[in-house]
Amino acid sequence: MYFLGIDTSCYTSSIAVVDIFDNIIYDGRKLLEVATNSKGLRQSESVFQHSNNLPKLCAEAMDSVDSKQIACIGVSTKPRLVEGSYMPVFTSGHNLAKVISSCIKVPIIECSHQQGHIIAGAWSINKQYADNYLVYHISGGTTELLKVDDKNQAVEIIGGTEDLNAGQYIDRVGVSLGVKFPCGKEMDKLCSAFKANSIELPISVRNTVLSFSGPESHVQRLIQKETAVDEAFKAQIAVSVFLNISKAIEKTIFNASSHTKIKDVLMVGGVASNSIISKILQDSEKLKGLGIHINISKPQYSSDNAVGAAIYAKRAYQNFGGLNGQH
Template sequence: MNYRLGIDTSCYTTSVAIMDDSGNLLADVRKVLTVKPGGRGLAQSEMVFQHTRNLPLVFAEAMAQFSGPVRFKSVTVSNRPRPLPGSYMPAFLVGEGYGKVLTVSQQIPLYKISHQENHIWAGRWSADGPKGTDFLAVHISGGTTEIVKVGIGSSQQMSIDLLGGSLDISAGQFVDRIGVALNLPFPAGSHLEKLADCGRSGLCKVPVAVRNLNVSFSGAETYVRRLLAQGEPPAALAAGVQLCVAETLVKLMKQAVAQTGLTEILLVGGVSANQFIRDYLCRHSQGFSLFFPDSRYSSDNAAGCAFC
């Protein structure tokens, strides 16, 4: 049987995935990088160190899913954040380096895609759509808030055209910064979601900033910090942050649909795993269709690399 190996070494997760030619996921192993309590992220040198330490262990765990030796047909790695000239981040060099060693030793092809393309492929595989060759994708994570136009060519080549996104911090940074201010662990997404469930009835309304296809979260962050200093309940603030992100995304998607005429939208990235945000978007998606991957494949993973 032919097996395809995917490797992704992103800012906060070391990931390995193995699929067969039919797109069946046979191994999916990840290890989240360690951030010290109270920290708001990692330096690139620390990411490289942890990926270098993690990747052999993650790979060994993936291979333990098989009873004997595995011959790979190909290896695909994410080697940069986005499919743009000059897009670069040292953390991705770790996965690319391991990929080169494997492909040279087994004399098989090495394919390189961006982390963003990996997210979109994983989302399309998990959500089983969009089926069209042209669609919109919203990438909302700790480092990115973008809406893009995606084209899938006849040879399964992906093209991505940036339409808009955040002019300052990403939705994930907004969530993480407020989460840390509320004394939640970093990354704060899942912890803020649990806290917000307790503050829904008395949530603090947070202003939304959307102009055409551009959004902003820095003003919202300042506003929430001011309310926190005034003694507003943490749960109400967490709920307000979630609603702010959800309302921002609805307005952004409506603008993109109006400008492009495309009505299928795939949502990927860790922020899109938030169940409240998913439910809100579904309730306000008149005129377009939303595709959500399983929440496990919203966050960083290597399934997209193995699938494409």
């Protein structure tokens, strides 16, 4: 028995197939193309690219298993599990799920993109949480600190950014430095290539809420003043931004854990897999001193994927026979 997962985010088309034991049978992804010097894609452009990418991914996924053995389809239909959460990109995957469902006569089980991240992240490190735990979803589109109750399928936002997402902060700075969008991976590589000293940047944290607009403006002024924007300078700015994000995240985790008494924290999302950010948080003596355990999902499953949607569908099918899905 197999379970098909579909996710169509702002920058990645993804389809996955898992078996009853959560083994990955197929994991196909296609990054959407972003023009040089661009700061992103319009939703309409993303939807268009999804329509071009999905047929090939779907064909490969269906060829990987006997379609008669597919029990149900999991698909992310919205960014988050909150009322009013919507992005046009997710209609691409939802519509494909409807077509497949009508052809092979299996139910659709809907989830949010964020739920997919959480499930894939925990699965990637073989982590099972018995009680409530905290999740920090840090990506280009989201920077949210969540209290998660798997038993009751409840997700509560208890902190995060009040303006820029961490990924937006990184990308805006990266584009100003001439780095190709999305900028995170290339800026991470710059930090590895050049052992640059960091520049101290302002940190804006209020309890569990952080702000990146002030630090981003500060960095932009530094870039504008610099006469020689060489690779070493780019690395210095990159490491400074990553350290700035790390320290802000660290403070909000500390404050959230102090308030909720929850010690387990799962980090998911593309930014969470950054080598500097992940190391600082895992090595933090401040967090260890409070007994906080930082678990960071494997990089391959921190980024956008459909594995989480497939596993979500499998669990729902097992627990509820697919009755909570839509057909």
